[in-house]
Amino acid sequence: MAAKVKAVAAKGGLQFPLVDGFLWFVRIGLLIAIAWGAFFSLTSGRLSGQAWRNLIVFGIAQGAVYALVALGYTMVYGVLRFINFAHGEVFMSGAVIGFFVTDALSETALWENAQILGLLLALLVCMVVSMSIAVLLERIAYRPLRNSPRLIPLITSIGASFFLQYTFRGLFGADTKVYPSTSSLNGRVEFLGFQILNRQLLVIVAASVIMISLYLFVEKTKQGKAIRAVAEDQEIARLMGINVDRTISMVFALGGAMAGAAGLLYGLVFGSVNFFSGFLPGIKAFTSAVLGGIGNIAGAMLGGLTLGTVESLGPSLVLAGLNIPSANQLKDMIAFVALVLVLIFRPTGILGERLTEERT
Amino acid sequence: MALAETSVQRARDVDLSRAPRIGAVFGIAVIFISAIGMVGTFATRSMIGSAFSLSRVLLALLAFTAGYVATQPPPQLEGYRVAEPSPRLVGVGSIAGAIAGAMLGLFAILVDSISIRDIFVEFTPELVGILTFEQGTGLGFLLLLLLGSALGAAGGAVRLMSARIRRALFAAIGWTLGLALLQILFTQIFNSLQLDFLTRLLYRGASGGLSVTSAPAVAVALFLIAYAGQGRVKKAVTGFRGLQGEAQRKATVAGMAVLLIILGALPHVLGNFLSSAMDIAGTFLLMALGLNIVIGFAGLLDLGYVAFFAVGAYTTSVLTSTSGPAFSPELTFWTALPFVMMAAALAGLLVGTPVLRMRGDYLAIVTLGFGEIARLITLSDWQASTLGGAQGIANVPPIPVGPWNLVEAQEFFYIIFGFVLLFAYITYALQASRMGRAWNAMREDQAVAEAMGVNIVAAKLWAFVLGAIMASLGGAMFAHRVGTVFPHSFNIIVSITVVVIVIVGGMGSVPGVIVGALVLVGLPELLREFEEFRFLLYGVVLIFMMLKRPEGFIPSRRRQREIHEDEVAQDAWLRAETERQREEEAAGSTGPERT
Numbered sequence: 001m002a003a004k005v006k007a008v009a010a011k012g013g014l015q016f017p018l019v020d021g022f023l024w025f026v027r028i029g030l031l032i033a034i035a036w037g038a039f040f041s042l043t044s045g046r047l048s049g050q051a052w053r054n055l056i057v058f059g060i061a062q063g064a065v066y067a068l069v070a071l072g073y074t075m076v077y078g079v080l081r082f083i084n085f086a087h088g089e090v091f092m093s094g095a096v097i098g099f100f101v102t103d104a105l106s107e108t109a110l111w112e113n114a115q116i117l118g119l120l121l122a123l124l125v126c127m128v129v130s131m132s133i134a135v136l137l138e139r140i141a142y143r144p145l146r147n148s149p150r151l152i153p154l155i156t157s158i159g160a161s162f163f164l165q166y167t168f169r170g171l172f173g174a175d176t177k178v179y180p181s182t183s184s185l186n187g188r189v190e191f192l193g194f195q196i197l198n199r200q201l202l203v204i205v206a207a208s209v210i211m212i213s214l215y216l217f218v219e220k221t222k223q224g225k226a227i228r229a230v231a232e233d234q235e236i237a238r239l240m241g242i243n244v245d246r247t248i249s250m251v252f253a254l255g256g257a258m259a260g261a262a263g264l265l266y267g268l269v270f271g272s273v274n275f276f277s278g279f280l281p282g283i284k285a286f287t288s289a290v291l292g293g294i295g296n297i298a299g300a301m302l303g304g305l306t307l308g309t310v311e312s313l314g315p316s317l318v319l320a321g322l323n324i325p326s327a328n329q330l331k332d333m334i335a336f337v338a339l340v341l342v343l344i345f346r347p348t349g350i351l352g353e354r355l356t357e358e359r360t
Numbered sequence: 361m362a363l364a365e366t367s368v369q370r371a372r373d374v375d376l377s378r379a380p381r382i383g384a385v386f387g388i389a390v391i392f393i394s395a396i397g398m399v400g401t402f403a404t405r406s407m408i409g410s411a412f413s414l415s416r417v418l419l420a421l422l423a424f425t426a427g428y429v430a431t432q433p434p435p436q437l438e439g440y441r442v443a444e445p446s447p448r449l450v451g452v453g454s455i456a457g458a459i460a461g462a463m464l465g466l467f468a469i470l471v472d473s474i475s476i477r478d479i480f481v482e483f484t485p486e487l488v489g490i491l492t493f494e495q496g497t498g499l500g501f502l503l504l505l506l507l508g509s510a511l512g513a514a515g516g517a518v519r520l521m522s523a524r525i526r527r528a529l530f531a532a533i534g535w536t537l538g539l540a541l542l543q544i545l546f547t548q549i550f551n552s553l554q555l556d557f558l559t560r561l562l563y564r565g566a567s568g569g570l571s572v573t574s575a576p577a578v579a580v581a582l583f584l585i586a587y588a589g590q591g592r593v594k595k596a597v598t599g600f601r602g603l604q605g606e607a608q609r610k611a612t613v614a615g616m617a618v619l620l621i622i623l624g625a626l627p628h629v630l631g632n633f634l635s636s637a638m639d640i641a642g643t644f645l646l647m648a649l650g651l652n653i654v655i656g657f658a659g660l661l662d663l664g665y666v667a668f669f670a671v672g673a674y675t676t677s678v679l680t681s682t683s684g685p686a687f688s689p690e691l692t693f694w695t696a697l698p699f700v701m702m703a704a705a706l707a708g709l710l711v712g713t714p715v716l717r718m719r720g721d722y723l724a725i726v727t728l729g730f731g732e733i734a735r736l737i738t739l740s741d742w743q744a745s746t747l748g749g750a751q752g753i754a755n756v757p758p759i760p761v762g763p764w765n766l767v768e769a770q771e772f773f774y775i776i777f778g779f780v781l782l783f784a785y786i787t788y789a790l791q792a793s794r795m796g797r798a799w800n801a802m803r804e805d806q807a808v809a810e811a812m813g814v815n816i817v818a819a820k821l822w823a824f825v826l827g828a829i830m831a832s833l834g835g836a837m838f839a840h841r842v843g844t845v846f847p848h849s850f851n852i853i854v855s856i857t858v859v860v861i862v863i864v865g866g867m868g869s870v871p872g873v874i875v876g877a878l879v880l881v882g883l884p885e886l887l888r889e890f891e892e893f894r895f896l897l898y899g900v901v902l903i904f905m906m907l908k909r910p911e912g913f914i915p916s917r918r919r920q921r922e923i924h925e926d927e928v929a930q931d932a933w934l935r936a937e938t939e940r941q942r943e944e945e946a947a948g949s950t951g952p953e954r955t
């Protein structure tokens with residue numbers, strides 16, 4: 001039996017020489033292009049050291065948001081082995097609700113006197129709303145499909161994604177919503193030569209606190225243990241007396257809450273959101289999750305930060321060096337290229353090794 | 361023997377706890393469509409007389425459906441006694457309808473009393489007016505409650521009718537509403553067929569819907585037709601399937617001839633506006649037929665299919681445009697066609713090769729990435745010198761056929777549907793070919809297929825390349841029809857639309873894909889009111905299909921068998937079991953009575 005499998009595998013290996021050659025060619029070509037671009041960008045001195053550092057800080061702030069959203073993807077994937085395509089929309093719901101809460105609060109005295117308290121309140125509301133949407137989504141759309149072929153829940157989640165987008169459009173209008181100004185977030189701090197805008201600092205700190213709490217929750221509490229058990233093997237977890245349905249609901253709830261928080265932080269940093277804002281950050285967060293190793297919580301954080309930085313530095317560092325005009329237009333393309341390359345060359349990501357077999 | 365014992369128990373005709381639950385679900389549904397603005401938008405469209413606007417009809421239908429669904433008999437296994445529906449179904453239905461109506465009434469009161477219009481853009485006084493029949497919230501609530509209850513009762517009462525009457529009734533309601541909704545289509549058809557008197561008889565004005573007198577008359581006439589003609593279509597189909605050899609070939613040829621004649625006459629019957637709607641649907645149909653090969657046959661979910669559409673549109677535009685940005689050889693459509701196909705094949709290989717080892721969800725996401733990369737490249741300044749950047753490429757000439765240029769939508773129809781026929785033929789030919797069988801095997805189990813000697817690399821790449829070529833022709837048609845290409849025509853929504861067509865129509869099924877394209881793309885072109893809610897409905901339809909009917913509306917027989925393999929096996933077992941029992945009972949004549 002083993003010999004047979006080996007023979008098949010060997011045959012599979014033999015079938016691909018052309019393909020493998022092509023892939024190696026792509027790999028080497030890309031490395032050369034990146035090195036070439038970076039070399040010329042750095043030597044041209046187009047950007048000062050301070051400008052590079054600003055880009056890095058910006059990338060980290062953005063990456064923190066991606067990481068928060070990526071946690072939702074990675075936890076759901078870890079437990080159910082399916083890509084919740086609609087997770088970007090859960091994030092968007094947080095961003096849109098965050099606008100209404102901050103907008104309403106900005107007319108009260110609280111906003112003047114204790115803005116941080118107001119922001120915390122907004123954060124709470126966003127987390128609760130997004131959490132409810134994620135849990136309802138699981139209950140209505142995904143739970144009945146738990147045992148169906150793998151593409152069926154994925155297609156369902158694409159439907160759910162469109163449903164949520166256009167529901168938000170119908171409910172709240174198609175116009176872009178601009179967050180109110182936050183006076184307490186206007187300054188900047190100096191840290192090791194990095195100039196960090198206060199709002200970026202807020203995002204980084206808030207995201208870190210939330211992620212650390214999540215990590216502790218999953219690693220140290222009983223419910224966290226249940227989540228890990230269900231991720232390992234649903235059937236055995238059920239036999240051990242774990243309520244699998246409730247645990248999966250909890251995974252969606254946690255992921256939704258993270259995404260809601262990320263939505264508010266995104267709104268605070270970028271200032272404006274609309275019903276379509278969930279698509280790109282959603283895909284990028286998914287990329288982060290894969291980059292870090294899908295199913296791996298620490299990996300999602302690492303992947304988010306990596307992707308945020310790469311995306312922020314990429315246009316100026318590589319594309320500008322290759323003499324591509326208006327390189328910043330292609331910022332989103334860097335994320336997509338990263339997505340494609342990671343999935344092709346290292347689908348297990350930086351930290352993930354565990355899921356290779358189940359995935360294919 | 362457990363089966364025989366339980367079968368004498370009294371079977372219930374309805375599950376009473378369903379009524380409040382279903383009522384609440386439908387209550388949420390009616391509140392939802394009010395809150396997202398569907399009711400407000402549809403109120404401007406009258407269906408029957410001036411009193412029945414589309415939104416009223418929709419709400420009424422939902423209340424009726426609430427009653428109908430609430431009285432659904434509990435699942436009964438074969439071999440159990442089938443319960444007779446009793447008149448209390450009417451009561452159960454009316455409870456469900458009343459709950460839905462009351463929820464909508466409460467919603468109207470809420471919208472009327474609290475001003476949250478700054479947040480929810482559709483919570484307008486006009487909405488309250490529509491919902492409460494302009495009678496104020498108090499009386500309006502009462503009216504909604506009573507109407508909901510009455511409609512729900514009607515929904516329950518339908519269960520008491522014989523299946524034949526019920527089916528005819530549904531057909532009559534459906535066709536009457538269809539006549540009212542698609543007034544523009546039917547008016548045009550009647551006028552082209554010199555049946556203007558029908559238009560005058562049925563409709564009030566250009567877009568006023570059916571008149572109060574014509575609607576009931578039409579409904580009754582349709583009911584009688586449906587009642588009398590029931591089963592004829594099915595009989596004809598089984599008759600056709602039953603034909604053998606020579607007779608079958610003759611019937612097929614006759615069918616094809618009729619189809620061609622209808623297709624040939626269609627643009628003239630439909631007129632310019634409707635033909636252009638058909639052209640748009642046809643463009644998507646070309647893509648859907650291609651994606652049908654990729655998803656339906658080879659089982660590779662491609663979410664970036666728009667990339668190939670863009671390759672086709674841009675290649676033909678660059679090669680034929682009279683004002684191409686840098687490089688414009690100004691070929692004609694036909695001389696550019698081989699290059700379009702080659703470019704598409706190359707793109708198919710470029711996308712297909714790196715993803716050979718991927719399956720399922722990762723493949724979907726990677727292709728989605730490729731689709732977005734294609735759009736971003738066409739949008740960028742980087743390639744603006746050849747692809748025109750955000751301005752796109754203008755002055756793409758019409759398609760020349762002999763001495764004529766196809767400019768009008770009616771003329772364009774022929775070339776698009778010519779390609780549709782060709783692709784449909786190719787699809788059928790491939791289905792039975794060696795490659796088609798290789799795809800089937802690969803879709804069902806790649807490892808086993810590989811072990812059986814199927815060349816997976818070739819099978820996958822062929823699927824990608826063929827799909828790409830078909831999509832690129834769709835793109836070329838699009839470019840020549842519109843005359844300009846912009847990057848914004850190539851976003852993810854196109855990919856998703858094509859995926860929805862293939863999945864809703866039925867993966868691997870050509871008739872399914874054709875109907876899917878006509879209904880999902882053609883109809884919204886006619887129903888402008890739906891435009892705003894088109895993608896919302898796509899989302900709902902996708903979720904619904906996956907939950908209830910993953911094989912699609914017109915499934916390919918093979919696909920259906922695959923998806924319901926277990927159930928079929930189980931049913932077969934159960935049928936055999938009950939059959940055996942019946943025989944036993946017949947032998948010992950004192951068996952429990954059966955209905």
